[in-house]
Amino acid sequence: MSTNPSMIPRPPPSAQTPAWQRALAQAITDPLELLRRLDLPPEPGPGTLQAHRGFRTLVPESYLARMRRGDPRDPLLLQVLPQNAEVIERPGFLADPVGDRGALAAPGLLHKYAGRVLLVTTGACAIHCRYCFRREFPYGELQASRDWDDALTYIRAHTGITEVILSGGDPLALPDRRLADLVRRLETIDHLRRLRIHTRLPVVLPERVDAGLLAWLGTGRLAHVLVLHANHPREFEAPAGAALAKLRASEVTLLNQAVLLAGVNDDPDTLCELQQAGFAAGVLPYYLHLLDRARGTGHFEVDERRARALHAMLRERLPGYLVPRLVREIAGAPSKVPVPDDRDKPAGIDPARVGKARAFSIR
Numbered sequence: 001m002s003t004n005p006s007m008i009p010r011p012p013p014s015a016q017t018p019a020w021q022r023a024l025a026q027a028i029t030d031p032l033e034l035l036r037r038l039d040l041p042p043e044p045g046p047g048t049l050q051a052h053r054g055f056r057t058l059v060p061e062s063y064l065a066r067m068r069r070g071d072p073r074d075p076l077l078l079q080v081l082p083q084n085a086e087v088i089e090r091p092g093f094l095a096d097p098v099g100d101r102g103a104l105a106a107p108g109l110l111h112k113y114a115g116r117v118l119l120v121t122t123g124a125c126a127i128h129c130r131y132c133f134r135r136e137f138p139y140g141e142l143q144a145s146r147d148w149d150d151a152l153t154y155i156r157a158h159t160g161i162t163e164v165i166l167s168g169g170d171p172l173a174l175p176d177r178r179l180a181d182l183v184r185r186l187e188t189i190d191h192l193r194r195l196r197i198h199t200r201l202p203v204v205l206p207e208r209v210d211a212g213l214l215a216w217l218g219t220g221r222l223a224h225v226l227v228l229h230a231n232h233p234r235e236f237e238a239p240a241g242a243a244l245a246k247l248r249a250s251e252v253t254l255l256n257q258a259v260l261l262a263g264v265n266d267d268p269d270t271l272c273e274l275q276q277a278g279f280a281a282g283v284l285p286y287y288l289h290l291l292d293r294a295r296g297t298g299h300f301e302v303d304e305r306r307a308r309a310l311h312a313m314l315r316e317r318l319p320g321y322l323v324p325r326l327v328r329e330i331a332g333a334p335s336k337v338p339v340p341d342d343r344d345k346p347a348g349i350d351p352a353r354v355g356k357a358r359a360f361s362i363r
């Protein structure tokens, strides 16, 4: 039984295998090779190999290509290189930090929030992110059945559900045949209006955006929303840019959510550039998440005070539509929980400025 995405067997490539699956089969799975390829000394710290054994290294070549050689602090590298810090137990960092187990409505189907359900389609991913909150998700036990039947029966019976969210793992790690079949079956459920897909593949393995994907994505009765996960502006760069251009030309709404990660994106310039690079690629910001406190991820945590200050800075520097909502997930809450930023405190109101603003208002 698999206990994390690293244990999902990857099929051996054949002539019919799409290029993206072949690229995935060739992804780097050895942390020492990763270091060597970046001209870094292949001398992992004492806990690195232990961390790697717990959650295996997985880095596609196209992601590696965007890392800077010779920089052990590269923000893309830090997201994927197993660290000593992961094997240090920290109080409050848990195997199931967001209470997913308690929200299971059917095998693989999480129903936490009104109107939308989340389907755990697969445990596989194209990259293994060290900060992942589902590092220890018991996929073997909890992912949806191969035929989706139980999940579809539940969705059909609950007419208040208007949106199905495909999650995982990464749903786009599944072959198009299976995804297209699932989408066709969802379309037969009248009360559904939207299909949302949370994925990191177009960013980390741009080869995934191919004719097979575009044949079904953005087509059909349901409105399709793709929520990308990019944490650093360089993740939007080539070769991801071309993949995003193809998605942009399809009938899909593109959003991005990021996790606020120490050493990766916890500074105002990087966060600002992330939103602007996304916009240039046709992607609007959605959420900026505080880290879910999964075991082994404590070294990525940015404390809340700093997170609020960073978010206030984003509001000052960017147009409103480029400011992601700062949220955290709290087990049992009826939605993601907004984190108020420093600017939400009652501000000192300058009467002179208020008067000036009024002069422009329409009466």
Ligand SMILES: *Cc1c(COP(=O)(O)O)cnc(C)c1O
Pocket (backbone or CB within 6 Å): 103, 110, 111, 112, 113, 116, 117, 118, 165, 335, 336
């Ligand atoms: C995050 C999440 C959603 C989606 O929440 P939105 O605020 O609509 O993005 C839905 N279901 C589950 C179980 C989730 O964890």
Ligand code: SF4
Pocket (backbone or CB within 6 Å): 005, 124, 125, 126, 127, 128, 129, 131, 132, 133, 134, 135, 168, 169, 170, 200
């Ligand atoms: S963060 Fe997403 S893509 Fe990365 S390992 Fe976790 S589920 Fe997979």
